[in-house]
Amino acid sequence: MRTFTFISAVAAMFVSAAVAGAQEWPWTPESIEARLKEAGIAESLPAVEKDVDCSVYIRKEGRKRPQQGMVIYGDFIFSGEDGGHVNIYSFSKADGKVTGEFELASSRPDNHVNNLEFGPSKARGSKFPLLYVSNGKVGSEIEWTCSVERIRKRKGVWSSELVQNITLDASEWESKGYTPIFGAPSWLIDKERGFLWVFSALKRTVSKVTSDPADNRYVATRFRIPSLKEGREVTLGAGDILEQKVFPFDVWFTQAGCMKDGKIYYGFGIGNYDPKRPSCIRVYDTDRGVIEARYELKDDIIYEIEDIELKDGWLWVNCNNNPKRTKEKPFIYRLSLPKGR
Numbered sequence: 001m002r003t004f005t006f007i008s009a010v011a012a013m014f015v016s017a018a019v020a021g022a023q024e025w026p027w028t029p030e031s032i033e034a035r036l037k038e039a040g041i042a043e044s045l046p047a048v049e050k051d052v053d054c055s056v057y058i059r060k061e062g063r064k065r066p067q068q069g070m071v072i073y074g075d076f077i078f079s080g081e082d083g084g085h086v087n088i089y090s091f092s093k094a095d096g097k098v099t100g101e102f103e104l105a106s107s108r109p110d111n112h113v114n115n116l117e118f119g120p121s122k123a124r125g126s127k128f129p130l131l132y133v134s135n136g137k138v139g140s141e142i143e144w145t146c147s148v149e150r151i152r153k154r155k156g157v158w159s160s161e162l163v164q165n166i167t168l169d170a171s172e173w174e175s176k177g178y179t180p181i182f183g184a185p186s187w188l189i190d191k192e193r194g195f196l197w198v199f200s201a202l203k204r205t206v207s208k209v210t211s212d213p214a215d216n217r218y219v220a221t222r223f224r225i226p227s228l229k230e231g232r233e234v235t236l237g238a239g240d241i242l243e244q245k246v247f248p249f250d251v252w253f254t255q256a257g258c259m260k261d262g263k264i265y266y267g268f269g270i271g272n273y274d275p276k277r278p279s280c281i282r283v284y285d286t287d288r289g290v291i292e293a294r295y296e297l298k299d300d301i302i303y304e305i306e307d308i309e310l311k312d313g314w315l316w317v318n319c320n321n322n323p324k325r326t327k328e329k330p331f332i333y334r335l336s337l338p339k340g341r
Helices: 002-020 029-038
Strands: 054-059 067-073 076-081 085-090 098-103 115-122 129-134 145-154 157-168 186-190 195-201 217-223 233-236 243-248 254-260 263-268 280-285 290-296 304-311 314-320 331-336
Touching: 067 129, 067 314, 085 157, 098 157, 115 186, 115 254, 129 186, 186 254, 195 254, 195 263, 243 290, 263 304, 280 304
Parallel strands: 067 115, 067 304, 157 233, 254 304
Antiparallel strands: 054 331, 067 076, 076 085, 085 098, 115 129, 129 145, 145 157, 186 195, 195 217, 217 243, 254 263, 263 280, 280 290, 304 314, 314 331
């Protein structure tokens, strides 16, 4: 009876909206939790984080293209842009001034640079670890490929060299008993444990494809980090999977994130541009296979979350904004970690 009542209520909301001439979005954190419980997917979800400490840390200058992946190493902030351009900023000065820039070796129009991750050790001939670049562009011929690059700085000039491509082959996942993913894998490095994880979803995470949260899942799949000795081109298939964890779907529109010691910190939404897709962050515990923390940040992060980095006990959230809608420079926010964790 409860299932009928809940579904009928949701249906009524759609009918009412249609009559009014505009479709109303029916989902809230509370109704999503109720729907997942009704469907037998999750008994409960963690309470939404309250009284979070969130503030603008940097207003970035030098934007050439839409902001995307970001990674921090020491005092260097590497801020990627759609297509493959990277601006460098000082973390300690936090003045937003560009201190260096370069094009990724994998730079091309359809490289979305959705996520940037450093590996666990320095690259030979470089002061920096190997850089792992997720594309994240659905439909691109390199959608399933992670570009591994070596960053160099010589006589004040920055550059990047492609040293390996890692391509994901998910064609046999389902037949081998694993949950398949739709595409757009985000490649995450767990430096503390020395593993490469791929984060994606069963279906696309846009409302046109996933209208009911019970119809989708988020999927995290663990692999080894391929050695450069394995060659310039490496394919990871079903036989390379070390572990897979499947999580409830309770938020729309994947962006990117980072990983630390078995936990995934991941951003979602496009800010206040669309009430269906507000800014959200989830923390996934891959040891226990549960959502550990939920952030609902529509009033705190009004711009589109693009990537997340964890440093010095804080989350650093890289955002993009639309220059046609605001004169603000792109922000990096500082956000408190989940309480009591």
